[in-house]
Amino acid sequence: MIARPSTGDRTLAIATGACIVLVLVMVAAIFGTLISWGGPALSLRFFTAAPTSDLAGGGILPAVLGTAMVTLIMTLAGVPVGVATAVWLVEYAPPGAHTTRIVRSAVRNLAAVPSIVFGLFGLGFFVLFVGRGLDGALGEAVPRFGRPSVLWAGLTLALLTLPVVIVTSEEALRSVPEAAREGALALGATRLQMVWHVVLPQATSGILTGLVLAVSRGAGEVAPLLFTGVANYQPALSVDPTAGFMHLGHHVYVLATQSPDIDATRPRLAATALVLVMLTFALNLIALVLRGRTRRPT
Amino acid sequence: MSTPRRHRVVERLLALVAWSAVIALALIFLFIAREGLPALWHGDVGALFAPRRWPGYDEAAFIWQPVGKPPKLNLVPLLVGSLKVTTLAMVAALPLGVGCAIWVAEIASPRVRAVVKPTIELLAALPSVVVGLFAALVLADVGRRLFGFTYRLNASIAAAGLVLAIVPIIFTVAEDALSSVPQRMREASFALGARRWQTTLFVVVPAAIPGLTAAAVLGFGRAIGETMIILMASGNASVLAPFDPFSSARTMTATIAAELGETVRGGEHWRVLFLLGVLLFVVTSVLNRLGAWATDRLARRLGREVSR
Numbered sequence: 001m002i003a004r005p006s007t008g009d010r011t012l013a014i015a016t017g018a019c020i021v022l023v024l025v026m027v028a029a030i031f032g033t034l035i036s037w038g039g040p041a042l043s044l045r046f047f048t049a050a051p052t053s054d055l056a057g058g059g060i061l062p063a064v065l066g067t068a069m070v071t072l073i074m075t076l077a078g079v080p081v082g083v084a085t086a087v088w089l090v091e092y093a094p095p096g097a098h099t100t101r102i103v104r105s106a107v108r109n110l111a112a113v114p115s116i117v118f119g120l121f122g123l124g125f126f127v128l129f130v131g132r133g134l135d136g137a138l139g140e141a142v143p144r145f146g147r148p149s150v151l152w153a154g155l156t157l158a159l160l161t162l163p164v165v166i167v168t169s170e171e172a173l174r175s176v177p178e179a180a181r182e183g184a185l186a187l188g189a190t191r192l193q194m195v196w197h198v199v200l201p202q203a204t205s206g207i208l209t210g211l212v213l214a215v216s217r218g219a220g221e222v223a224p225l226l227f228t229g230v231a232n233y234q235p236a237l238s239v240d241p242t243a244g245f246m247h248l249g250h251h252v253y254v255l256a257t258q259s260p261d262i263d264a265t266r267p268r269l270a271a272t273a274l275v276l277v278m279l280t281f282a283l284n285l286i287a288l289v290l291r292g293r294t295r296r297p298t
Numbered sequence: 299m300s301t302p303r304r305h306r307v308v309e310r311l312l313a314l315v316a317w318s319a320v321i322a323l324a325l326i327f328l329f330i331a332r333e334g335l336p337a338l339w340h341g342d343v344g345a346l347f348a349p350r351r352w353p354g355y356d357e358a359a360f361i362w363q364p365v366g367k368p369p370k371l372n373l374v375p376l377l378v379g380s381l382k383v384t385t386l387a388m389v390a391a392l393p394l395g396v397g398c399a400i401w402v403a404e405i406a407s408p409r410v411r412a413v414v415k416p417t418i419e420l421l422a423a424l425p426s427v428v429v430g431l432f433a434a435l436v437l438a439d440v441g442r443r444l445f446g447f448t449y450r451l452n453a454s455i456a457a458a459g460l461v462l463a464i465v466p467i468i469f470t471v472a473e474d475a476l477s478s479v480p481q482r483m484r485e486a487s488f489a490l491g492a493r494r495w496q497t498t499l500f501v502v503v504p505a506a507i508p509g510l511t512a513a514a515v516l517g518f519g520r521a522i523g524e525t526m527i528i529l530m531a532s533g534n535a536s537v538l539a540p541f542d543p544f545s546s547a548r549t550m551t552a553t554i555a556a557e558l559g560e561t562v563r564g565g566e567h568w569r570v571l572f573l574l575g576v577l578l579f580v581v582t583s584v585l586n587r588l589g590a591w592a593t594d595r596l597a598r599r600l601g602r603e604v605s606r
Contacts, residue, residue, distance in 0.1 A: 008495035019397030088316035112586035114523025120575040124329040220425030223525040
């Protein structure tokens with residue numbers, strides 16, 4: 001079909017192959033650094049202790065708890081909305097209509113908004129507008145809702161990850177064969193029964209993919225948390241949704257920039273980053289597996 | 299067949315919830331504009347953009363020094379800082395990302411592709427604090443040892459970190475564009491006696507140009523909005539040195555992140571920081587529209603074969 005590779009072919013292959021190698025080397029360098037610096041600091045105590053007040057010792061338990069809480073709130077608030085939006089887009093939206101186009105373009109635009117802007121919004125809307133409003137309505141003397149908290153941070157992240165949930169759920173719903181829908185309708189199901197009993201069950205693993213990807217994205221974001229509830233140091237383990245919280249990603253930032261002795265902090269800093277990376281990568285692997293299952297023809 | 303009323307209600311609700319993204323977008327703009335735009339009519343607008351000769355200075359200058367007396371809130375150093383870091387990152391990331399895309403789409407065997415592609419995309423899942431950490435601790439040391447930087451953390455280090463964050467985006471969009479070029483265009487080119495490299499550079503790449511443009515635009519949008527990497531690796535001094543890649547840089551995003559916590563609500567400084575947010579929102583939205591437009595053009599140019 002094609003002539004033997006010429007010098008030009010080889011040059012192109014080497015030049016573009018070098019790009020690949022460079023990127024892969026960088027990925028390896030990041031992992032290598034985190035593992036070689038942080039590996040030795042990983043111990044059971046590291047996971048079960050709170051950091052000491054000077055951040056020079058101790059573990060990451062409060063940060064793990066805070067990350068879990070904020071991610072849970074994000075998921076509970078964001079995923080139902082995202083899935084519902086996707087269901088409407090795939091099953092109800094008139095294709096090509098003006099409203100459909102507006103919704104789609106808003107989803108794309110929302111995905112492009114910088115995360116720090118979500119932080120500003122979370123402060124301006126959730127904390128100051130909704131929170132202060134609630135305090136006023138409930139007659140709280142000291143701000144209870146009108147202060148940064150894990151609740152507001154979670155809701156901010158829910159908005160940030162909404163496009164991920166919508167786009168992946170849409171993909172999952174579209175992969176359900178048209179014949180399944182027609183069969184349900186032919187048996188006398190209403191459109192909603194068809195969605196609930198036929199389409200959604202078949203799209204479950206795809207929707208779970210979206211959920212997992214959203215969690216992975218949300219767990220790694222720090223900028224939106226800065227003004228909405230994250231705390232530099234809060235060793236007490238609390239599950240109060242109106243309190244501030246520690247967060248793995250933010251803890252990495254704090255240890256990296258505010259530690260008095262960076263050389264002493266380095267192992268625990270790298271170990272914290274390693275835990276965060278392992279968490280997001282594990283979630284992405286799960287998503288990859290789930291996605292593979294969706295694509296398999298049923 | 300009639301639909302039960304209960305179902306109608308649920309369906310109405312669905313249609314309402316589907317506006318979530320539109321509502322979210324509107325609320326975001328509304329609430330950052332509410333805090334930020336007053337800076338334009340209540341504050342000294344001239345001082346935001348024009349150089350000023352401040353007491354104690356010999357000549358008019360663009361200065362961002364919000365805690366100085368008087369506070370100097372000129373946005374130009376921050377705009378220049380953002381543009382400088384982003385442009386530096388793009389200069390490296392665009393060829394790198396497109397190079398990777400060409401290799402994966404045109405050269406690699408399917409089996410190698412199946413491993414390499416997800417690996418690069420996995421890079422996109424790396425939290426930006428981790429990239430920032432890597433840039434600030436490792437790349438900064440490498441940079442100082444190799445080039446003898448005066449400032450350990452500087453614009454080029456932050457840009458190098460940004461490259462890691464945006465290469466996966468550029469790669470994904472560019473690879474999509476290249477793979478969507480119909481096979482028959484390649485075959486026609488081979489039939490005319492063109493080599494693979496000639497086919498790639500003079501047939502496939504030109505056909506995918508709108509998609510490659512989208513890759514560049516979306517990468518730029520992501521880079522200009524990135525916060526943590528820059529906050530950790532750029533040094534954050536607001537010096538106005540647009541053409542010195544090895545000086546410190548303070549970007550719009552890092553400024554918001556570093557300073558909002560210490561401002562008084564409703565004060566001038568607070569408003570200006572929200573104004574920066576409005577600016578970022580508008581710029582990234584416009585870039586996103588441009589990217590979408592370019593992708594649509596690609597789809598139209600290549601005809602129906604794109605719609606897989």
